[in-house]
Amino acid sequence: MAQHDLNIVHQQCGDCPIRHRAVCARCESDELQQLEEIKYYRSFQAGQTVIWSGDRMDFVASVVTGIATLTQTMEDGRRQMVGLLLPSDFVGRPGRDKAAYDVTATTDLVMCCFRKKPFEELMGKTPHIAQRLLEMTLDELDAAREWMLLLGRKTAREKIASLLAIIARRDASLKLKSQKGALIFDLPLTREEMADYLGLTLETVSRQVSALKRDGVIELQGKRHVIIPNLDRLMEEAGDDSDGGFLI
Amino acid sequence: MAQHDLNIVHQQCGDCPIRHRAVCARCESDELQQLEEIKYYRSFQAGQTVIWSGDRMDFVASVVTGIATLTQTMEDGRRQMVGLLLPSDFVGRPGRDKAAYDVTATTDLVMCCFRKKPFEELMGKTPHIAQRLLEMTLDELDAAREWMLLLGRKTAREKIASLLAIIARRDASLKLKSQKGALIFDLPLTREEMADYLGLTLETVSRQVSALKRDGVIELQGKRHVIIPNLDRLMEEAGDDSDGGFLI
DNA sequence: CGCAGAATTGATACATCTCAAGCTGGGTGG
DNA sequence: CCACCCAGCTTGAGATGTATCAATTCTGCG
Secondary structure, eight states, X not given: OOOOSOXXXXXXXXXXXXXXXXXXXXXXXXHHHHHHHHEEEEEEXXXXXXXXXXXXXXXXXXXXXXXXXXXXXXXXXXXXXXXXXOTTOEEXXXXXXXXXXXXXXXXXXXXXXXXXXXXXXXXHHOHHHHHHHHHHHHHHHHHHHHHHHHHHHOOHHHHHXXXXXXXXXXXXXXXXXXXXXXXXXXXXXXXXXXXXXXXXXXXXHHHHHHHHHHTTSOEEETTTEEEESOHHHHHHHHTOOTTOSOOO | OOOOSOOOOOOOGGGOTTTTTSTTTTOOHHHHHHHHHHEEEEEEOTTOEEEOTTSBOOEEEEEEESXXXXXXXXXXXXXXXXXXXXXTOEESOTTOOBOSSEEEESSOEEEEEEEHHHHHHHHHHOHHHHHHHHHHHHHHHHHHHHHHHHHHHOOHHHHHHHHHHHHHHHHHHHHTOOSXXXXXXXXXXXXXXXXXXXXXXXXXXXXXXXXXXXXXSOEEETTTEEEESOHHHHHHHHTOOTTOSOOO
16 A cells, blocks of 8 residues: 555557557557557556446456456355456456446556547447457457356366466466476465355365375465476366367 | 258348347348358257367358357366357357367257358458447357356356246247246256256256245246246346346 | 464365166157 | 157255365464
């Protein structure tokens, strides 16, 4: 809570770290120029809520840095995470004015926001944006369906292994390191957040993480720092097809 | 198994029952004309497989009549249904050449297929198609996320009630009847298919259906014919927010 | 140092799965 | 026309995985 003002920075799209992966990925420089005019940055601290489900939402946005989550909550408090938003992921839905999910920053977060109305107009004129958004949405749909298999049919151990494998692989792809050798990363989620993502309780998450550690599938330094000595082994534990369903 | 040939009919798009809901919904007559040139119908009998996951898929399609399912299968045979395809729903992904899921006809089925290559080209030239496809994909993503909550957090009884409520409501919306009074419909799925959709075993499905019947939440005539005397009561059992998350 | 949030671990309860036996209804062939 | 058959379904009894409730134990930080 050191700083509670929003860190509004203005950055050239050309220098943007997610330039080639976000919804603007296919834009030409003139199109980028138009986006530039309607964009603004917002920062959130770890733990802050970006928006509550049901609230009016007059912007759409891309995650620039940090991690956010989408969660649904039932009346009695049961929670299910339905999306993990990483840099370049898109939040919000053109043509809808209320948020459908709670959006929460799990780490410090910077988002590149576009006012919804102008964005929608621009999308109508700019096939490159609509095309990219379609592609990203189809990818998210695939990911959601992969997650449905996990939630519906995998055991607790398989769920944990799957989550770790996904994080490890994404992390490796971000760092552009060769995927040979040990993978090392910090868990961006608490045990409770992992539980909400996996449809488990935090106690079960803790037990299964301990079990994977005991069995040598993973190593831990502290609670969050994870070492994967053998990704293939972890993938086996995840129960995924050998070819690995996820193409990142 | 009376007929095993494919019932190839040619129909004018203008008369098509899904004209105003499918991927072609926004097309003008000249655009429809172009679709007409690359479309063809295929029929499948109940139980037939439309395509296997991993198979080459050189078409995309709309469901015209009947119901199909998307399922994922793990190596050891565990199955999870990840989509229920109703009339006007879209199958296949532009830009991908292999099927990601098993597609199966659960009732007799008619699909309106478009060869993938020409469809992709047409989509590039026809924003109306791409716009509609984006909209439909966003809807499917919302449905998938709603299903994630069900799979991850709902009890068996809530899962059954949710499925029945969805089918009842969709059925009511198709028939355009007022939603007052009893809703009556035939279950389009076997107990096993329901189990695959809900992440349960078929025995648990059977038990919970019996329990809902015993408690007067539903009435049954035979195994498949369902009467919902009070939809609000069923919705309560489903555990959904009172406003009903699903906007059909 | 000592506190608070996060995580671990234990004991027990319970929902759902698993295995197994029977039921039901519609179709088929003798 | 009846007996049989079989897929789909129901029901039962027991096993099991995960949730729940309850103590501790870590860990980072003021």
